[in-house]
Amino acid sequence: MGVAGYLFGGGLGLTARTDGWTADHVRSIELVDAAGAVRTVDATDPERFARLRGAGPADGEIVTEVTIGLLPAGPLTGGGLVRVLGPADEPASDPGALHAWLDWTRDLPADVTSGLAVVPYPDLPFLPADLRGRRVLRIAVVVCGDGARADALLAPLRAAVAADEDTIGPLQPSELGRVHAEPEVPHAYLGDNLLLSDVEGAGLDAVAARTGPMVVTGIRHLGGAAGRAAVVPDSVPGRDASYLVGALAPFESGSGPEVVGAELARSEVDGVLAGFARHTVGRHPSFRFGPTASGADGSVSG
Ligand SMILES: Cc1cc2nc3c(=O)[nH]c(=O)nc-3n(C[C@H](O)[C@H](O)[C@H](O)COP(=O)(O)OP(=O)(O)OC[C@H]3O[C@@H](n4cnc5c(N)ncnc54)[C@H](O)[C@@H]3O)c2cc1C
Missing domain, CATH: 3.40.462.20 (Vanillyl-alcohol Oxidase; Chain A, domain 3)
Known part of the structure; x- marks a missing residue:
């Protein structure tokens, strides 16, 4: 399973009831769009950022980098x-x-x-x-x-x-x-x-x-x-x-x-x-x- 595909659906992790969906912790996503332009998508582009985290890329978009917030490693x-x-x-x-x-x-x-x-x-x-x-x-x-x-x-x-x-x-x-x-x-x-x-x-x-x-x-x-x-x-x-x-x-x-x-x-x-x-x-x-x-x-x- 790839990190990108997992995140596009939200990402239901083993501590989901404690930490939420993995996509909740994504800070930014870099992609190449259908026209070949490289874009960094984050909360300043709310519509595209929301769509990528749950519905995934549009036709022709290729995700090349994801920045994800880390969680404190308490006892498990x-x-x-x-x-x-x-x-x-x-x-x-x-x-x-x-x-x-x-x-x-x-x-x-x-x-x-x-x-x-x-x-x-x-x-x-x-x-x-x-x-x-x-x-x-x-x-x-x-x-x-x-x-x-x-x-x-x-x-x-x-x-x-x-x-x-x-x-x-x-x-x-x-x-x-x-x-x-x-x-x-x-x-x-x-x-x-x-x-x-x-x-x-x-x-x-x-x-x-x-x-x-x-x-x-x-x-x-x-x-x-x-x-x-x-x-x-x-x-x-x-x-x-x-x-x-x-x-x-x-x-x-x-x-x-x-x-x-x-x-x-x-x-x-x-x-x-x-x-x-x-x-x-x-x-x-x-x-x-x-x-x-x-x-x-x-x-x-x-
Ligand atoms: C055994 C198993 C266990 C699973 N367990 C969980 C789980 O615990 N929690 C959970 O949330 N999900 C789980 N899943 C579901 C998993 O999140 C989805 O199957 C997800 O689509 C896998 O992503 P992938 O990139 O590996 O698959 P792919 O089929 O390769 O990709 C999924 C889609 O995303 C596109 N894609 C992939 N990478 C990129 C990229 N970089 N840029 C643009 N498009 C891209 C692909 O073209 C495809 O359309 C599980 C699946 C399996 C098979």
């Missing part, structure tokens, strides 16, 4: 709570841990940013034995505070989730990658998202019970500083949302009974998102991936 605590929900090809009998995360987020202070992901791992020999063929819940948490503060905030969540693995501990900014523990191997994914004012409990139940082609479902808790207007106005979508739900499906070209093509992947992604559609307030363009993104008008049925 974070990592993941991992719970195996059961075999990936059977509905999970107990979605309680997903609901526990949602309930826990309702009254959290802004120094906690978290999200959950449900990953139904295929039964493939190169995967670790404890993940292979399992449906796994991962709750990723970053607390902008020390271990004692994090332990106090996390106590009810830890008690309710009964994690099989708990990696939450002191975190250096350079180690933030271990919070989501995403794969480092590239793969073709198709994905989409909904910005939500609230999370539908039935949507969580459906994610826990869903079988079929692999779809990774992730929900991020927004609000806090990510819900406040930027000091210098921008065009970042999602400040009015409390959660962002995303669904990602791997797909490949070819044919055969095992192949999940783009069309099937798209319908599986749409099916997962439909379970959350009731509280939709929009979509975030940064989290739409793949060749057949539909519903450009933001429509989702369900």
Whole structure:
């Protein structure tokens, strides 16, 4: 992922509820415009500066430099709570841990940013034995505070989730990658998202019970500083949302009974998102991936 493309959509970082969107900290942007002129855009050009931070460059504009304000490096605590929900090809009998995360987020202070992901791992020999063929819940948490503060905030969540693995501990900014523990191997994914004012409990139940082609479902808790207007106005979508739900499906070209093509992947992604559609307030363009993104008008049925 490139810094420029990430910033154009706002940039939802691991401490977003504490520090806001990354674009909120951009001081100036240098670009070459369609006529070949080099411009430095900042708060003195409010319309263009707002458009670049949220909607991105216009046709023909190429960003060559970005100046970003730094944040104080206070203590950070974070990592993941991992719970195996059961075999990936059977509905999970107990979605309680997903609901526990949602309930826990309702009254959290802004120094906690978290999200959950449900990953139904295929039964493939190169995967670790404890993940292979399992449906796994991962709750990723970053607390902008020390271990004692994090332990106090996390106590009810830890008690309710009964994690099989708990990696939450002191975190250096350079180690933030271990919070989501995403794969480092590239793969073709198709994905989409909904910005939500609230999370539908039935949507969580459906994610826990869903079988079929692999779809990774992730929900991020927004609000806090990510819900406040930027000091210098921008065009970042999602400040009015409390959660962002995303669904990602791997797909490949070819044919055969095992192949999940783009069309099937798209319908599986749409099916997962439909379970959350009731509280939709929009979509975030940064989290739409793949060749057949539909519903450009933001429509989702369900
Ligand atoms: C695995 C994964 C995890 C992600 N996690 C997050 C996350 O945690 N938070 C978040 O906010 N987003 C996240 N994203 C979304 C990400 O921010 C967007 O996909 C973003 O568009 C990536 O930018 P890129 O430059 O890498 O991609 P590209 O597709 O290369 O670029 C995006 C667009 O910007 C244009 N562009 C890129 N650089 C320039 C430039 N210098 N000048 C002009 N135009 C340019 C490209 O032409 C393209 O239209 C994630 C994406 C993936 C795939």
